[in-house]
Amino acid sequence: MDVAVLGASMTPFGERDAWIQELLADAALDCLDDAGVHPDALDHVYVSNMASGEFEGRTGVMNALVADIGATPAYAQRVGQTSASGGAGLYAAWQSIASDASEMTLLVGGEKMTHTTTGDSSDIIASLTHPVEYSHGVTLPSFAGLTARAYLDRYDVPRESLAEVAVKNHDNALDNPKAQFHKEITVEDALSSPVVADPLRLYDYCPVTDGSAALLFCPVSVAEQYTDEYVELSGVAGASDTHVVHERDDPTWMGAVAESGQQAFEMADCEPEDIDVMELHDMMTLLEPLELEALGFADRGEGWRFAAEGKTTRDGELPVNTSGGLKARGHPLGATGVAQAVELYDQLLGRAGKRQVTANRGLTCNVGGFGNCVTTAIFERGA
Amino acid sequence: MDVAVLGASMTPFGERDAWIQELLADAALDCLDDAGVHPDALDHVYVSNMASGEFEGRTGVMNALVADIGATPAYAQRVGQTSASGGAGLYAAWQSIASDASEMTLLVGGEKMTHTTTGDSSDIIASLTHPVEYSHGVTLPSFAGLTARAYLDRYDVPRESLAEVAVKNHDNALDNPKAQFHKEITVEDALSSPVVADPLRLYDYCPVTDGSAALLFCPVSVAEQYTDEYVELSGVAGASDTHVVHERDDPTWMGAVAESGQQAFEMADCEPEDIDVMELHDMMTLLEPLELEALGFADRGEGWRFAAEGKTTRDGELPVNTSGGLKARGHPLGATGVAQAVELYDQLLGRAGKRQVTANRGLTCNVGGFGNCVTTAIFERGA
Numbered sequence: 001m002d003v004a005v006l007g008a009s010m011t012p013f014g015e016r017d018a019w020i021q022e023l024l025a026d027a028a029l030d031c032l033d034d035a036g037v038h039p040d041a042l043d044h045v046y047v048s049n050m051a052s053g054e055f056e057g058r059t060g061v062m063n064a065l066v067a068d069i070g071a072t073p074a075y076a077q078r079v080g081q082t083s084a085s086g087g088a089g090l091y092a093a094w095q096s097i098a099s100d101a102s103e104m105t106l107l108v109g110g111e112k113m114t115h116t117t118t119g120d121s122s123d124i125i126a127s128l129t130h131p132v133e134y135s136h137g138v139t140l141p142s143f144a145g146l147t148a149r150a151y152l153d154r155y156d157v158p159r160e161s162l163a164e165v166a167v168k169n170h171d172n173a174l175d176n177p178k179a180q181f182h183k184e185i186t187v188e189d190a191l192s193s194p195v196v197a198d199p200l201r202l203y204d205y206c207p208v209t210d211g212s213a214a215l216l217f218c219p220v221s222v223a224e225q226y227t228d229e230y231v232e233l234s235g236v237a238g239a240s241d242t243h244v245v246h247e248r249d250d251p252t253w254m255g256a257v258a259e260s261g262q263q264a265f266e267m268a269d270c271e272p273e274d275i276d277v278m279e280l281h282d283m284m285t286l287l288e289p290l291e292l293e294a295l296g297f298a299d300r301g302e303g304w305r306f307a308a309e310g311k312t313t314r315d316g317e318l319p320v321n322t323s324g325g326l327k328a329r330g331h332p333l334g335a336t337g338v339a340q341a342v343e344l345y346d347q348l349l350g351r352a353g354k355r356q357v358t359a360n361r362g363l364t365c366n367v368g369g370f371g372n373c374v375t376t377a378i379f380e381r382g383a
Numbered sequence: 384m385d386v387a388v389l390g391a392s393m394t395p396f397g398e399r400d401a402w403i404q405e406l407l408a409d410a411a412l413d414c415l416d417d418a419g420v421h422p423d424a425l426d427h428v429y430v431s432n433m434a435s436g437e438f439e440g441r442t443g444v445m446n447a448l449v450a451d452i453g454a455t456p457a458y459a460q461r462v463g464q465t466s467a468s469g470g471a472g473l474y475a476a477w478q479s480i481a482s483d484a485s486e487m488t489l490l491v492g493g494e495k496m497t498h499t500t501t502g503d504s505s506d507i508i509a510s511l512t513h514p515v516e517y518s519h520g521v522t523l524p525s526f527a528g529l530t531a532r533a534y535l536d537r538y539d540v541p542r543e544s545l546a547e548v549a550v551k552n553h554d555n556a557l558d559n560p561k562a563q564f565h566k567e568i569t570v571e572d573a574l575s576s577p578v579v580a581d582p583l584r585l586y587d588y589c590p591v592t593d594g595s596a597a598l599l600f601c602p603v604s605v606a607e608q609y610t611d612e613y614v615e616l617s618g619v620a621g622a623s624d625t626h627v628v629h630e631r632d633d634p635t636w637m638g639a640v641a642e643s644g645q646q647a648f649e650m651a652d653c654e655p656e657d658i659d660v661m662e663l664h665d666m667m668t669l670l671e672p673l674e675l676e677a678l679g680f681a682d683r684g685e686g687w688r689f690a691a692e693g694k695t696t697r698d699g700e701l702p703v704n705t706s707g708g709l710k711a712r713g714h715p716l717g718a719t720g721v722a723q724a725v726e727l728y729d730q731l732l733g734r735a736g737k738r739q740v741t742a743n744r745g746l747t748c749n750v751g752g753f754g755n756c757v758t759t760a761i762f763e764r765g766a
Contacts, residue, residue, distance in 0.1 A: 073642045
């Protein structure tokens, strides 16, 4: 069965004075409104969320959402895949439609991170890694530093090329009213920001963010009853890598990105050269080039050239992270994979405002942990 | 696509000196062994778990599991639906096969509850309810007391009938080597145990439990290449009720049980009289009769007669909770819905030992929160 996306929305990302339940309901109601679909029509509701229990002591958020938007007795489920919970939600929603379990599925991804009622947010995020690594201080930001050092050394890569990723994504976010940051930065700003984990600095990392995003899925045949302005989810797949990063042959090769990408391309019956726009998971700047390599857009050790040579800007040949990416749109864990798809929905349907690029087909890549589990999805303009 | 269950296993339930990851891997490896399937064959791995982050500060358990059992690069995802996470896992696994996203899906449900590193287990469990209820002291056990009072009064039900549920389920668990309790109790024991929430007493409630359970799913056509001893998941559906219990017209009517049951019966093309054995969600004793009513096995206000009249014992006309149920097998939140299906797998294939009943078709009902979201599944002996 061909699966369509019939509506999309996201809340402003940033520091929000709202509980997770309010954030989820906001995006959900806006999405239903966008699609012109009544809550009664919903069969399934999925909530992509990493840690609402840990951040706010609330674990029934999917049940609360269904009630809050008036969709009872729709089935509710929470989808968890750490920082790739949103991408996993795309896959779950696709399966619900493709298996004919649901004819109308709402997916809402969200996270409330900037205030916690239950503990330290760094500890909560680090809970996704192996406890052996964490107990030795090897958290995600420090893994990023180690990996960046290896990459820069091995391929003799100029340090500035990573800063170019941050500069580009901040620049894109200037035109995204929902983005967390509206702040132009220069390569010099990035290279003089405080060191976090050598060689990476503050501007190499995404921020801590509150926010949510929503998408509405149905069979293409149903979508066509509502509108001829829809998007098709033509390929989606997920794959895992080792849970312990030091067990990998090469930490600069993202195996789960490669595997999920190959499967998604096969399912969508297309190749990298058919992709017009992408939202990649730039939790740290280096991930953008590493994903370009693993997905087959760049040779190994060459991904850094894309930002450095301007290929991935909005007027380049392959715009990447037109939304601002995790770096500047923000990264509310469970929301990110959904927000990536919201950006493509807007780009493919010509609703992206000042950020608009020319695109008929796009790709999202959402990374859990340090590449521990990844979902890649391919979207095309429908009809 | 017709979906088969090709293997099943569970760890002993009770107080276990093991981390959640060890519990999950134990059940997973036993299940693969049971089916004679190599980890390399797995496409998807789902982990049903409510709160490993809250109980033990670990949120990457699905990624850890895939690595621990040697199934990389299989896709990993966590399925959350509070105390019905296991039932939601059945539904997710079914969708993965029926949508052709996966040809071999492992589902592992587990929870480690008896020791927490991060907080109080009662607070963690209560996080699934609406915060307004919790802040007024209306937790799940107290809801149970209020509902039992309403039911006993309205239908003029003898108090002993609830004790009969506990006695029966404890009796069944005597023959289940994996059950938490191996302790015969009498109606008098139950009625003289300490009051928890009037009129309910200690023996009306399930315990706090550690444990895990696993099932292996594939298309029937694939199962037949391995064996003629398999089970078919012929119906599965989920539904929600209000998140705030006091918004329901009648708390003694389990609307989400009724809705999910109707959908599951329709999908499996059968009726209550076609069911030979059931595993119901007896978090408290009264839930067993309430589910018998909502699923259409008993008229409203009459469900209590089943245990009182001996219909639901192993030699009765409709054996319920032959495993011991949540009451005596134990209730490790995310494991329960999976363990219910493991019991049916064993019953339908004649592997239930001293607990064996005559059955070709069975039903599981897994309840999240106080009926907030429910999954009902129907299994049949295959081939």
